Amino acid sequence: MRQLLAPALLVAGLLLSGCAGFQPLYAQPGVTRDLGAIEVTAPAGRTGYLMRQHLDDAFAKNHSVAPRYTMDLALAEARYPRGVRIDNVATRYEYVLTVTYVLKDLPSGAVARRGRVRVELTYDSADQPYASISAQQDAQDRATDEAARRIELELAAWLGTTAKVAAK
Template identity: 35%
Template sequence: MWSRSRTLAVVAVAAVAGLGLAGCGFQPLYGNNTTTATGTKLSEAMSSVDVQPIPGRVGQKVRNELIFANTGGGNAAAPRYRLKIALRERDIQQLVQVTGNAQGQVYQLQARYTLLDVASGQVIHQGQAVSRAPYERFQEVFSNIRARYNAEDRAAKTVSESIKSQLAAYLATT
């Protein structure tokens, strides 16, 4: 059992540590007043990222998610950066029965991206994001197609959120 003095000591240490961290320059990544190292608002820098078209249904989903996340549904700023994304899709069979049929599958989406400076054409940042979305297989064909589409949509959303976070972290420090 903790005594009252011990509890007060822990609270005092936590308060001193909190005060020490208050001046360390920490700022939230998605705050209203978050600025980049150059002094521009992070939201403006993110809205100036031109997301290039990505082939396929899943590619279009990733692109749409990124555009909406970067602009908030508003108008995009004049492009200062160009984002190129290459996707790789894969199905991993799970729960394989004796007959060879798989009851469950995992849809894996891997994205490799490159951020270029529009003015110079130089690559300024590269990265990747991976998402896995499980789904069940059924006897009905339509159910299988619908389950696969749902898994693709979930994976596309996760990948786009990961890319957005990586870009925001990079742009906040440059």
């Protein structure tokens, strides 16, 4: 046992020494605060509602502070039949959600950042109508959750870089 412990400690020491200077993204000053101060404006409809909810959750929306940014969203959805049976009925669908966002600084309204996120996923289509509707709604929920996660990462990286530049 002692013979295995020494090499393991050596490898762990080498790995940790390679991480010198590493700082987690959310340890940058202001990243979490600025994400929580984004007011999201989404289009009407189920997908817009889901998108706004997932973004508020991803940003850890702080309702007790005045918004520093506003984010306008534009959504584009498409559904393509895949896995067509011999009777020309699709057994699977591909759902594509494209989210375009514009982040504006408040109160000036100047555009701070623009971006676009595209999420593609598939879901099964059941012969029962309500099961098929449920599967499609689940796909919308999963796609909006993934799009919100990607937007959060893009903005956190941007805010982290901006904070580093501002600190210098």
